[in-house]
Structure formats: structure tokens, C-alpha cells
Amino acid sequence: MALINITLPDGTINEYASGITCAEVVTDVLGRKHGCLAANVDGTQRDMSYQIEQSCSVEGILSDSDEGIHILRHSAAHLLAQAVMELYPDAKPTIGPAIDRGFYYDFAMDPIAESDLKPIQKKMQELARKNFTVERVDLTDEELQQHFADNPYKLEIINDKIEDGGGSTIYKQGEWYDLCLGPHVPNTSRLMFCKLTSVSSAYWRGDQEREQLVRIYGIVEPTKDAMKATLHRMEEAKKRDHRKLGKDLQLFHIDEEVGQGLILWTPRGSIIRQELQDFISSHLRRQGYSQVFTPHVGKLDLYRTSGHFPYYQDSQYPPLVERDLMKKLADDGCTCSELSNLMKTGDIDGYMLKPMNCPHHVKIYASQARSYRDLPLRLAEFGTVYRWEQSGEISGMTRVRGFTQDDAHLFVTEDQIAQEVLGCIELVQIIFDKLGMTDYRVRVGLRDPDSTKYVGEPEGWDKAEKACRDAAESLGVEWSEEQGEAAFYGPKIDFVVKDVIGREWQLGTVQVDYNLPERFDLSYKGNDGEMHRPVMIHRAPFGSMERFCGVLIEHFAGKFPTWLTPTQCHIITISERHKEYAHEVAKLLRENDVRVLVDDGDDTIGKKIRNHRKLQPAYMIILGDGEEESRTVSLRARNGDQVAGISLDDFIVQINEEIADKVSIPSLAVNED
């Protein structure tokens, strides 16, 4: 028998007989209890049963590695399908991949309820315990057709994805088998710790026009402890959900009578928003932006010119038509669809809630003759826009129908693009740094070189794309280039963050735009005396105040830094005779721009502390005889730390410093170990 050399991760080379399996190699190296699920053979993932014929490198894949957990999840999806097929023989399995947080499997079957998951999960555990060997089998094209003859979904995949004559593989465990490339765990006992989390619907191949499938989600962990830890993490995440905290902390309210996805900022939430806006504004002024204000509506014609009305109608609130015109049309017997047609063709006009601020800003640019000396012209506005999101998409503050962008439009010459894009990015960096937000990724959307849908000249695009890349690079965080992800009018940079349950949300965006200046026929006179077309940069570094605050609530888990905390100090009296001093302290703090709240009620001190904790003030100030006599305050921090006897004057100085510096964690009363 031929001998082969196998290189191990540490560089040593062992000699084995050709045909040895991955499992045997790994066992030989790591011992019987190696815990590997599969192996990398020359960098390619293989099953443990894979027979090695030639010299190569081999590395075991452990269940707690990224690769390992992925395999575990994928195998758990198979186990789920096996369980569902035993309980619902008429179901047709379709696809079941591993995903970032677990796995899912889609079935063509009658809808099931969440309560049906328990029995399925039980069946999975039962099957896992039977410890089926998971076996890879090579099949020819004909055999594949036979094996999946009763499953049109699998046949579609076979026909679409598998080259003729190539055949493919299935994985078998017991009687059940599935079309799959693998690799998979060697046996089902590895899948003991599974939990099905939810059931929902999905369309076959994500296409709304196609069959609706039942999707079952689950999570799997290699050990009982790992499962416990994951479940605990999920519980903790729930506690910092901005929708829960928004209610607890009285930051915002959504009222069904006002409308879905429309945020009412309560007094406490408004303070946070206002502080953020002030912060952003101060940096905008430094960067040479001009603040503007524009109304919430504009004429339909404006949006015909910009292209919003014809192209994005489905995601806009329906247009507003003047009352007299409406009446006249009604008297003439005009139907709704006729009205809609008349608006589309431009035969009648109306108004629209603005879906974007750019057309208004463009009109400010165009209100004067511009010369190259005016550029770059940077127009900024906290502009509120309205979009008709699908009802099922709406969620808390992160997906809404009315929101305020920290918007700006920069009108620049082509030569200025790079520098201005960089300026936009710098602003994001300054503010993210201040807020301690480091967990975000940057996506640079570039044009698809093979497509012709893009407006503008290729040379301009090259420059703009380079500007976006360079800007992203300058941030020093994870960023990726995505070809074909550019808007048709220019490349862009997006900032993406995750919420507590791991969903990704796009916050800010910087977009270079050759299109709108064209559509609105914008121009400026260059130093050559000729007329030129400016380029626009759209940028909303935080996306919307709503989404940004939602993400921020979760980022801080409701424990905002002092400068953002709605009520920074809650003053608590020990007894009734300290009332006067408490109000004196409150008055003094207010005069020094500190936001305070006084509780001079007759609850006990313990009770008051307990109650006030719910609102997460930066500090509680406890006032009793001692404090009053010495004109001091005693502080209690959020973590329970206490400092007594700080002179009132010192405290005012210190808290004002803390507020001015925008430190992320209130630290005045925190004892250092």
C-alpha cells in the first residue's frame, strides 16, 4: 500500500498509508477524545470519514471554532428536517443552511404554529440520541433525479446548480437523506443541544412571486453549558432592547392613533436627541456647513424632476391633492385610478410629503447664480422625511415611517470630491469615538464594471470610487468593497451597526451623485469662464435621529453618559426638614445648566433610591442633616458606589467638566479600587 505524508498544524509531518480517514489521522494526533467535527484537508473542509489518498496537510475542526459551529448548525438543520419529515410526512424539505446565529430549514407544508415546535424539538433530540452515522454518498445525475423525484424544490436546485454529468452528493442519516455538499458532523449525537426558537414564513428563493414556505429557526451548541450561556446572552440582550428601555426610561412613545412607525419624542427622549443634534451641529459649523430649514412637503413636479415620484412611488405616502381640484375631479366623475394616472402623467399637480431632502436643497443651490468660488457649498438640515415602509417591516425606532435625517448636501467640483468625502467621514469618526461606538462596519458600494446603468463619465467614477475607498481606509475599522452596490448615480459609503439581537442596521451613508445635478441642470461658472456641472455629495452620517437614538439606547443599555442623560441628578431628601436645602441645591444646579429632578416626598430613602434607579440618572444626590450643615452633597453612582461630603461648589464644577468633556461613563462618585 502506498504511503503518504500528512502535514499537521504544528508543522510536523507524519507518514500514513494512503486511504486513511481524517478521523483516524485526528485520533492518532489528538487522541480519542479529540472533539473534532470535521477536518481541513489542504484548506478544504472534509468529513471525518473522508479518505485521504495523497500527501496533504490536515487540521481538525473543533466544535467551538467558527468553522466548527457552522458545521454543527448545518448538521442541526438536517436533523430538523429529518424530525419534521417523521412528524409531517407530506412536507417537502427545500433548503436549510447554517446562519450567523443558528440555523433554519424551509419546508413546503401547511403553516404550523410556534406550539408545534416543542414536539419537533423532542423528535430531534430523540433522533440525536439514536446516534445515526452521517454518511456521504456520491450519486450520478440519474440517481439524483430518482432520489428527489417527489421534491420539485430539490429538482430545481439540481437542475439549476449542478452541472450536467457532474453528479453530486447526498448525506444520509438513518432513512433520511438530503442533497448537500457537506461537510457534516460524523454522527447525530453531536447535535444533542438544539433549541428551536421560532417559526415564520419565507418565499422560495426569496421571491415574493413564488411559493410561501414554512421556515423554522433554531440554535445549536456543542455542550449543555454553551447552550446555557447562549440562552443567558439572549435574555440579557432582551433587557437592553431599545423598545423596552424606551418605555422604561420614558424616551419615546408610539401611538397607534397617530400612526404606525411615527415616533413621538417625549420630553426625556427629546433631551437626548437635542443634545446629539447640538453636538453634531457644533461640528458642522467647524467644518463650514451652512444650516438651512425646508418644509415637510413639496410639489409633485419637484419630485418628477428628481425622479422620486416616478421611481419610488411604492415607498412614499400617497400624494396630497388640493381640495378644490379634488372636488372638481370628483364632480367630473374621476375615479381613483384615473386620478392616479393624471398625477403620473403630470396633468394635475399635488404635493408630496418629502421622501428626501435633496430636492429642496438643490433648489437652494439653484436660487442663485453660482461660481466656483461658492464651492464647496455645504447645506445641512435635520430634515424630516416620510417613507411608506411595509407594515411588517416597521420596528421600534429603527424602522419607521417618519424620521429626521442629519442630512446635508455638498455641491462640489469634481476635484473637491475626495477631500469632501473625507470630511464627512471625519465627522462620523469624531462622534462615534465620543460615544464609544466601535462596533460598526463600513461598506463601500462600487459600480459593477459590466453594467451600463450608471450615469456620469467613467473617469469621474474612478475618482469618486477612489475617494470613497480612501475615506473608508482612513477610518481604521473593518470595511469591505462591494461591487455593484453603488447607486446608479454614484458610489457610496455606508455605516452598518448591529442591534442587541444581532440584526444589522444601516446608519449613515455618504453618496456621490452625478445624477441630480444633471436632472436639475445645475451649474456654476468656473475660473475658465465656462459653465460647469457640480457634483453632489449626499451624507447623513447617522442616518436618522430615530434609528441612531434607538441604536444608542441599546449601546448604552439605557445608562447614558452624563451629557446625554435626560435627568442628570436626582436629588433625594432624607426627611421633610431637608426640603428647603434640596430645592436650593436644585436651583443652583439648574442655574449651572445641570438637569435635575427633586424627590422631596415622604418615602424612605431606600424606597426613593429603588424608584429612581429605574430612570438611570447619572447621579443621585442624597441630602440630610450632615449635608445641609456643611453645604455639601452626597453622591450615589449608578453602580451603587457612594461618596459623601463633596462641597456643593466643587460638585458643580466637577459635573460641568464631566458634561463638557462628554465622558462616556459618569465617574464622579465611582470608587476606584
Place this chain on the structure above:
RNA sequence: GCCACCGUGGCUUAGCGGUAUAGCACCUCAUUGGUAAUGAGGAGGUCGCGAGUUCAAAUCUCGCCGGUGGCUCCA
């Protein structure tokens, strides 16, 4: 929009065919208390909205409104 689940006073929640349960918050009284619940009392709900079934509906049925999770991270 589509699928599943959910909707009881400001918040959390019991009840799931005989006109509603508790805690917190709120108000009153007593207590004047030193760092995560002092005691007693009180007020507050047409059980999301509308229809239907029934002698009787928070409870069953249907429609609507709203919320939650999900709707390609592809065999």
C-alpha cells in the same frame, strides 16, 4: 404586503363562556426615615376596535387596528 404568535387600568400580569386578579406606579393618612421596597387606606379597567354565535362573551367565530419574530447569510 405575506406567515406565525400576541393585545386585560400608566407598567407587569391572573382569569380563557356566568359582567375582572394581583403587584408596581398614582392619591390620602400616619410615620421623619441615611443609600435597592415603612404601614394603613383610596382611586383607576365599556378586558385593542367592530360585528356575529349564545339566556350570558375578556373568554368562542369573523373582520379591522396595533405589537413581536421572520420573509436567500442560498443544496
